[in-house]
Amino acid sequence: MDGSGSGWARSWHSHASGCRVRVMRLPALPDFEPGWVWLVGAGPGAPGLLALLALKALAEADAVVYDALVDERSLALARPGAILEFAGKRGGKPSPRQPDISRRLIRHARDGRRVLRLKGGDPFVFGRGGEEALALVAAGVPFRVVPGLTAGIGGLAYAGIPATHRDVNEAVTFITGHNVSGEVPDGLDWPALARGAPVLVFYMALKHLPQIRDRLIAAGRPAGDAAAVVSNAATERQLTLVTTLGRLVEDAEAARAEPPAIVVVGPAVRMAAGLDWLGAMAGRRLDPDPLMLKTRREAG
Numbered sequence: 044m045d046g047s048g049s050g051w052a053r054s055w056h057s058h059a060s061g062c063r064v065r066v067m068r069l070p071a072l073p074d075f076e077p078g079w080v081w082l083v084g085a086g087p088g089a090p091g092l093l094a095l096l097a098l099k100a101l102a103e104a105d106a107v108v109y110d111a112l113v114d115e116r117s118l119a120l121a122r123p124g125a126i127l128e129f130a131g132k133r134g135g136k137p138s139p140r141q142p143d144i145s146r147r148l149i150r151h152a153r154d155g156r157r158v159l160r161l162k163g164g165d166p167f168v169f170g171r172g173g174e175e176a177l178a179l180v181a182a183g184v185p186f187r188v189v190p191g192l193t194a195g196i197g198g199l200a201y202a203g204i205p206a207t208h209r210d211v212n213e214a215v216t217f218i219t220g221h222n223v224s225g226e227v228p229d230g231l232d233w234p235a236l237a238r239g240a241p242v243l244v245f246y247m248a249l250k251h252l253p254q255i256r257d258r259l260i261a262a263g264r265p266a267g268d269a270a271a272v273v274s275n276a277a278t279e280r281q282l283t284l285v286t287t288l289g290r291l292v293e294d295a296e297a298a299r300a301e302p303p304a305i306v307v308v309g310p311a312v313r314m315a316a317g318l319d320w321l322g323a324m325a326g327r328r329l330d331p332d333p334l335m336l337k338t339r340r341e342a343g
């Protein structure tokens with residue numbers, strides 16, 4: 044056994060066949076103490092995308108306060124007997140106010156429970172995790188943050204769109220499609236985004252898609268730029284639409300793209316022709332030269 048300083052224990056087992064198998068054991072995970080709140084990101088969709096710490100939290104929590112975007116299959120991993128409380132937005136119905144959610148977390152913690160606040164994606168990416176954590180700070184309730192895979196990275200990966208690719212972009216920009224009052228954010232420097240940010244990843248953008256498209260094009264982004272909508276990413280209902288910025292609104296309507304959805308604009312979208320691994324599982328033929336770099340090199 045090699046307990047190397049990495050915190051991972053390794054051991055080698057020899058089999059009768061002569062092959063050697065390396066077995067890795069997880070390092071000790073932190074204790075989930077009563078009276079603590081763990082703010083945990085569940086990732087987008089598939090429960091397989093939960094972090095190990097998120098899984099541990101689900102197995103041990105006394106109370107789970109979860110958002111609408113948390114997949115039911117992830118919730119099903121909660122300890123039998125745990126209190127499960129919904130705290131998300133449900134189409135058309137009044138949604139809980141943020142201060143009420145924070146109060147609930149504080150009350151559970153003060154009652155001595157291990158409280159799991161489970162949010163879709165990552166709690167600190169357009170997820171109000173910071174607000175909830177600050178309320179815990181103000182109340183003197185100890186907390187831990189367990190980051191999750193954000194939809195703007197993991198959801199795109201499920202559509203074969205890399206957030207960065209060396210031949211394509213040296214930066215990626217995450218943008219919310221609506222601000223705190225539900226409008227297209229006015230504080231953004233749209234000309235700078237249109238001209239300077241090669242790959243734009245929009246969250247919560249479907250409602251204001253026409254305005255977003257118009258602002259980008261008016262600010263100089265070519266209408267022919269590649270664009271995609273990935274709706275319900277990493278779930279059985281995933282829909283991936285690859286189009287152009289100019290056709291984005293019409294094509295999203297025609298495809299009946301629904302929230303939750305990520306909208307991405309920029310050349311990274313073209314990589315899907317080569318990297319749509321999910322499509323390949325359904326028979327799609329992948330192109331090993333999606334940007335036509337090799338073809339151009341050979342031609343020129």
Ligand SMILES: C[S@@+](CC[C@H](N)C(=O)[O-])C[C@H]1O[C@@H](n2cnc3c(N)ncnc32)[C@H](O)[C@@H]1O
Pocket residue numbers: 087088112162163164165166167168169170192193194195198245246247248273274275276277278302303304305
């Ligand atoms: C309130 S934000 C939460 C973002 C989340 N904290 C994250 O890091 O992914 C909700 C938005 O996240 C995006 N989103 C979350 N889950 C998604 C999914 N499975 N597929 C596509 N978009 C998703 C959508 O843009 C949705 O409107």
